[in-house]
Amino acid sequence: MRRFLALLTLALGLAPLPGAAEQVVAALSQTQVSVNANFEGSEILVFGAIKREETIPRDSNLDVIVTVAGPEQVETIRRKDRRFGIWINVEAQVVGHTPVFYTVASTRALDEILPPLTDSLWKITADKRILPGLRGLPARDAILRLRRNADLYRTREGEVELVEDTLFRTSIALPANIVEGGYATRIFLLRDGKVIDSYGTSIDVEKVGLERWLYNLAYRNAFLYGVMALAVAAFCGWGASAIFRLIRR
Numbered sequence: 001m002r003r004f005l006a007l008l009t010l011a012l013g014l015a016p017l018p019g020a021a022e023q024v025v026a027a028l029s030q031t032q033v034s035v036n037a038n039f040e041g042s043e044i045l046v047f048g049a050i051k052r053e054e055t056i057p058r059d060s061n062l063d064v065i066v067t068v069a070g071p072e073q074v075e076t077i078r079r080k081d082r083r084f085g086i087w088i089n090v091e092a093q094v095v096g097h098t099p100v101f102y103t104v105a106s107t108r109a110l111d112e113i114l115p116p117l118t119d120s121l122w123k124i125t126a127d128k129r130i131l132p133g134l135r136g137l138p139a140r141d142a143i144l145r146l147r148r149n150a151d152l153y154r155t156r157e158g159e160v161e162l163v164e165d166t167l168f169r170t171s172i173a174l175p176a177n178i179v180e181g182g183y184a185t186r187i188f189l190l191r192d193g194k195v196i197d198s199y200g201t202s203i204d205v206e207k208v209g210l211e212r213w214l215y216n217l218a219y220r221n222a223f224l225y226g227v228m229a230l231a232v233a234a235f236c237g238w239g240a241s242a243i244f245r246l247i248r249r
Contacts, residue, residue: 022052022196023052025048028201029044029046030042032203033203034207035207041178042178043173043174044171045169045171046105046187050167057191060192061113061192063113064188065105065107066160066185066187067103067104067124067129068186069102069129070099070102072098074094075095075098076095077095077142079093095140101179102152104155105156106157106158106159108157108158109157109158110125113193114193118195121195126155131143152175180206180207184200185201185203186199
């Protein structure tokens with residue numbers, strides 16, 4: 001019985017919110033990002049409005065949270081230890097399906113607007129979204145720490161601008177080393193810690209030009225890619241040697 005009630009509560013918490021008194025109407029400045037040789041990152045503007053048919057409630061607080069999650073990958077986490085005077089890998093653990101990029105932006109501090117239960121139901125923060133079933137294990141903690149240190153997992157509190165409880169905007173910076181794929185974008189509208197509406201879309205990141213050709217060659221014809229890499233390295237080495245011989249004369 002308790003298990004049934006728990007599942008029912010979860011289903012109600014995740015169910016769509018039809019006929020909500022307030023709804024999110026949002027858009028992105030761009031939904032396609034092309035990565036080429038000169039790509040130095042991209043900034044996506046997320047903006048929108050709150051659609052309502054009644055007057056703005058004044059007895060509660062309205063907040064907006066925006067999340068962007070990159071493609072998921074399987075990671076191998078290795079632990080090093082000192083053996084016989086040298087550091088070597090002594091243990092490896094495979095951790096599956098973690099987004100390579102994750103950012104959360106909000107109107108205010110998350111601990112003020114997002115109760116733990118709401119976070120667990122909607123999986124908004126990285127702690128609730130990234131492998132919650134492995135919480136406390138060294139491999140999961142290592143993934144979170146490494147990606148936060150690399151500025152791939154970000155929490156940007158207070159960086160969603162909300163004007164007159166109606167218009168909102170924020171910007172999401174995608175780094176230069178982003179991975180190709182779909183970046184799921186979610187926008188949550190909250191009142192007093194409860195999600196009253198949500199909106200979802202996606203940003204598609206794709207390599208173009210020479211980067212696309214090399215990427216396809218490396219993954220679809222690894223042998224030819226290796227031969228070409230060796231030929232380029234040999235040519236560069238020969239060229240450098242020829243230049244030095246000319247300089248010495």
